[in-house]
Amino acid sequence: MIKVSHLPLAKLTTLGVGGESEVWTVHDQTELLEAMQAPYRPLGGGSNLVVSDAGVKERVILLKGSLSEIDLEADPALSSEKMHVTGWVGAGKALPALVRQVQKLGLSGLEGLVGIPATVGGAVWMNAGTRYGEMWDALYCLEIAYQGKITVHHPSDFPYQYRSSGLPQGAVVSRVRLKLTPSTPEDVQAKMDFADNARKGQPKARTAGCAFKNPNGVSAGKLIDEAGLKGLRVGNAMISHEHGNFVINLGGATAADVMELLRIVREKIGIPLEMEYEVWE
Secondary structure, eight states, X not given: OOEEEEEEGGGGSSSOOOOEEEEEEEOSHHHHHHHTTSSEEEOSSOTTEEEOTTOOSSEEEEEOGGGGOXXXXXXXXXXXXXXXXXXXXXXXXXXXXXXXXXXXXXXXXXXXXXXXXXXXXXXXXXXXXXXTEEGGGGEEEEEEEETTEEEEEOGGGSOOBTTBOOXXXXXXXXXXXXXXXXXXXXXXXXXXXXXXXXXXXSOOSSEEEESXXXXXXXXXXXXXXXXXXXXXXXXXXXXXXXXXXXEEEOSSOOHHHHHHHHXXXXXXXXXXXXXXXXXEO
16 A cells, blocks of 8 residues: 655655655555656655755655565576576665675676665666676666556666666666676675775765766866865765765755755866756755
């Protein structure tokens, strides 16, 4: 049964900003399609998101129940010694939990996603990843809800690229199947440790992750650092001293604080910086 509540979205985002909105929690495909019959916004882990202090007018959809369950058993019709194609993985599943379960089974392919605080669906939507791998690298197929229907697609059906899935606006990822490589738990853990260690220096604070995409392969964090902007603060939002591409919430920051801080950074850098954050207004 669909659960409808009113919540401040600050509680559902990693940056901790966002006003009260109507939240619909759905548990299967039927409920998802029902929730999509009025203006809506799907919310995953809230880890790449800045929400207006006034909240949003649309209903916010959270995926739970069967849409957050996972089946990592190999499909015998599709798997081989070199490729393990899983059953369905719910888009509402927390990505860190999935990465850990895959590691325990000795399956390789998600190591580059270690430490990303997203849901599976959110990671698919923005093609989350690091230099060691992206979400779409591991997709065998994906199921989406769109225009009143549930359909299954191959990744090549969409023009996915760096930090973008190419999915049509309004589509909601409901489930995916993964293609992974058989390995050992020890080898997969070693790759996870390597990817995690390479990201040391990122702040352990309330943040939405990297604020800007890297322009033309140049590190946005390095540009911000070289401009002397680490520690720049607006209200309780601040550019991290540890990594220039991270905005942190010092406690009680507002979305207005964050957006003004990002505006100042763009102005001072002097070259176009495309936001990696999604902004809900």
